[in-house]
Amino acid sequence: MSNRRVLTVASGLMAVTLATSAVLAASPIEDRQAAMKAVGKAMGELAKIAKKEKKFDAATVKADAQTIHDKLGTAKGLFPEGSDKGHKTRALAAIWKDRSTFDAALERAEKASLAMTEVTSEDQFMPAMNKLGGACKNCHDKFRKPEE
Amino acid sequence: MGAKTLAAVMLVIAAGVVGGLYLLSAPHPVNASSLPQHVPDPTNGEVMYNAGGCISCHKPAAGQGEGDATLPSGGVPFNTPAGTFYPPNITPDRETGIGAWSDANFVNAVQHGISPDGTHYIPAFPYSSYGRMRVEDVLDLKAYLFSLPAVKGERRPPEVMLGSVGEAVMRRATGLWKLLRGDARRIVHHADESGPWNRGAYLVDAPGHCGECHTPRNFLMIPIASEKFQGGPHPEGKGKVPSLIDLVGRKRYKDADDLANALRFGETFGYDKLSSGGMGAVQTNLSKLPEGDIKAIATYLVGLTGSRSRQ
Numbered sequence: 001m002s003n004r005r006v007l008t009v010a011s012g013l014m015a016v017t018l019a020t021s022a023v024l025a026a027s028p029i030e031d032r033q034a035a036m037k038a039v040g041k042a043m044g045e046l047a048k049i050a051k052k053e054k055k056f057d058a059a060t061v062k063a064d065a066q067t068i069h070d071k072l073g074t075a076k077g078l079f080p081e082g083s084d085k086g087h088k089t090r091a092l093a094a095i096w097k098d099r100s101t102f103d104a105a106l107e108r109a110e111k112a113s114l115a116m117t118e119v120t121s122e123d124q125f126m127p128a129m130n131k132l133g134g135a136c137k138n139c140h141d142k143f144r145k146p147e148e
Numbered sequence: 149m150g151a152k153t154l155a156a157v158m159l160v161i162a163a164g165v166v167g168g169l170y171l172l173s174a175p176h177p178v179n180a181s182s183l184p185q186h187v188p189d190p191t192n193g194e195v196m197y198n199a200g201g202c203i204s205c206h207k208p209a210a211g212q213g214e215g216d217a218t219l220p221s222g223g224v225p226f227n228t229p230a231g232t233f234y235p236p237n238i239t240p241d242r243e244t245g246i247g248a249w250s251d252a253n254f255v256n257a258v259q260h261g262i263s264p265d266g267t268h269y270i271p272a273f274p275y276s277s278y279g280r281m282r283v284e285d286v287l288d289l290k291a292y293l294f295s296l297p298a299v300k301g302e303r304r305p306p307e308v309m310l311g312s313v314g315e316a317v318m319r320r321a322t323g324l325w326k327l328l329r330g331d332a333r334r335i336v337h338h339a340d341e342s343g344p345w346n347r348g349a350y351l352v353d354a355p356g357h358c359g360e361c362h363t364p365r366n367f368l369m370i371p372i373a374s375e376k377f378q379g380g381p382h383p384e385g386k387g388k389v390p391s392l393i394d395l396v397g398r399k400r401y402k403d404a405d406d407l408a409n410a411l412r413f414g415e416t417f418g419y420d421k422l423s424s425g426g427m428g429a430v431q432t433n434l435s436k437l438p439e440g441d442i443k444a445i446a447t448y449l450v451g452l453t454g455s456r457s458r459q
Contacts, residue, residue: 040420047418051409090387090424133416140420141428145387147421 029087032078035071042067043136046116050129056122065116068132072110076103090145105139173323175262180252186284193292196285198436199355200278204429205235208299221245221299227384228272230318231308235273237301240294244301247294254290255283261326268322270306271369277357280335285355329370344440348448351441356434361389361426377452387425394453401450408446411435 042064048054049061079102084093095102112132119128197203202220209223222237240247246254249264256262261275269275278286308314335350352358363371364380379391400421401407410419414431422431434442 040418043415043420044418047416050413050417130416133414133418136420137415137423137428137431140415140423144424146382146425146427147387147390 028078028080028083029089029091032075033089035075035078038071039068039075042071043132046129046132049125056125058120061119061125062117065113065119065132069110069113069117072106072113076106076110090147092143092145095143102139102143105135105142109135109139111135169324170320172327173268173320175260175266175268175323177256177260177262177266178252180250183251183255183287184283186287188287188291190288190291190295192285193288193290193295195437195441196281196289196355197292198433199351199441200289200357201430201433202238202289202293204426204433205273206238208301209234216297216299219296219299220293221301223302223304226272228270230270230272231306231314233270233272233306234304236303237299238293239296239299239301241298241300244303245298247298249290251287251290255286258286258289259283261322268319268326270318270322271325274357274360276329276371277354277360279331280333280350280354282334282354325368325370328368342447344444344447345451347441348444348446351437351445352448356445358392362392382425384426389425392449392452396450397453404443404446404450407450408439408443411446412439412442 045054045064046061049056079091079095081096083089084091084096109132112128112135116128116132119125203218205224205226206220206222207224208217208219208221209225220238221241222235224235226233226235237245239245242248249257253264257264257269258275259279259281261269261271261273261279263269305312306315308318310317335353337346338349341349359371359376361383362377362379364375364378365371377392379389382389395401395407396403401410409417410422411431411434413419414422414428414435422428434445437445
């Protein structure tokens with residue numbers, strides 16, 4: 001194989017690698033959407049208690065809060081630079097323009113969800129829920145596009 | 149007719165048109181004598197303040213005033229396709245706020261879009277909707293604002309094309325826009341609808357100014373009456389403002405109570421649809437209304453269906 005040929009093959013391989021990594025790079029959007037969906041589902045369960053559609057139960061509250069906390073923990077790493085494109089997303093460019101505010105907003109939600117895992121009685125529930133809901137809203141207000 | 153004569157005739161016509169437009173665009177403020185006798189109620193004024201979402205635009209810029217983020221001392225940039233505007237200080241500071249304003253000054257500003265010095269306000273200030281309010285409610289709003297601590301603010305001219313000349317032209321041209329838009333009609337009471345429905349219609353259409361974003365506009369930026377509340381492009385250019393028609397049929401909310409819960413509690417009750425694109429701030433304001441008013445808004449909104457002629 002001539003040098004030139006090696007170069008051609010090598011650059012071909014590189015192109016494939018780059019294309020693959022481009023596809024992989026698109027996946028944080030789907031991954032964080034899946035994480036947020038799971039957060040939303042667990043939040044929906046907690047909301048049923050807030051709306052008095054479901055009885056307060058410390059064990060299920062803890063489990064749902066843990067899900068929210070875990071998923072928010074994974075979501076943190078799923079907003080890499082440049083992941084505002086390549087897939088349908090409601091993430092606003094403001095996330096990357098004002099990264100420190102975004103990180104602080106996500107951390108506030110993580111902390112609020114952690115506090116919810118520590119709720120053991122019904123009278124602790126609503127104050128914790130107000131904080132958690134407020135933290136979700138705080139981030140969505142600033143960094144999420146309206147629905148299409 | 150020679151070319152010179154023709155040119156002269158054209159010039160006269162052009163001058164006539166410009167002069168005519170200038171006269172047509174003149175502001176027509178109301179006089180103090182036309183205001184009703186009214187003992188203002190600042191408690192009702194606070195309801196109007198929250199329904200009107202005043203703080204959303206007049207919130208203080210970072211580092212401005214004495215740093216109380218709950219007071220409407222203004223200064224946060226408001227970006228529109230026509231330029232960047234800085235909503236003014238509406239605390240009762242006499243120099244930088246509205247502390248020196250008379251009742252007539254206030255009614256002219258809020259309902260007719262005319263400043264105390266007799267120029268038109270740019271309609272980013274939703275006076276077209278506020279124009280539908282009862283004057284008594286506007287006077288109550290003034291009383292509430294005057295009950296707030298006075299904060300020193302900074303006055304900033306807008307950033308528009310051609311600077312102050314551009315601003316003057318835009319303000320005067322707003323007079324023509326007002327003519328084309330037509331007068332804001334007061335909300336009519338419908339005796340065959342419930343009390344909450346009528347109250348909701350008033351709160352939504354007048355102080356709430358929901359149609360400013362939820363009703364699409366034509367190329368002259370005039371809301372299209374036949375497409376009221378059908379949603380449209382987001383005024384800041386990102387995403388869409390959703391339609392308010394048939395919220396139940398489209399499975400957005402189960403019923404009026406469900407929507408009222410969403411407006412009142414937002415994400416705390418797991419409702420995450422109201423917190424993006426600026427609606428989050430609106431929900432925060434609305435959550436401060438008396439429970440009955442939130443229910444009234446929800447009652448009116450879920451009644452907006454495609455087949456219903458009365459909106």
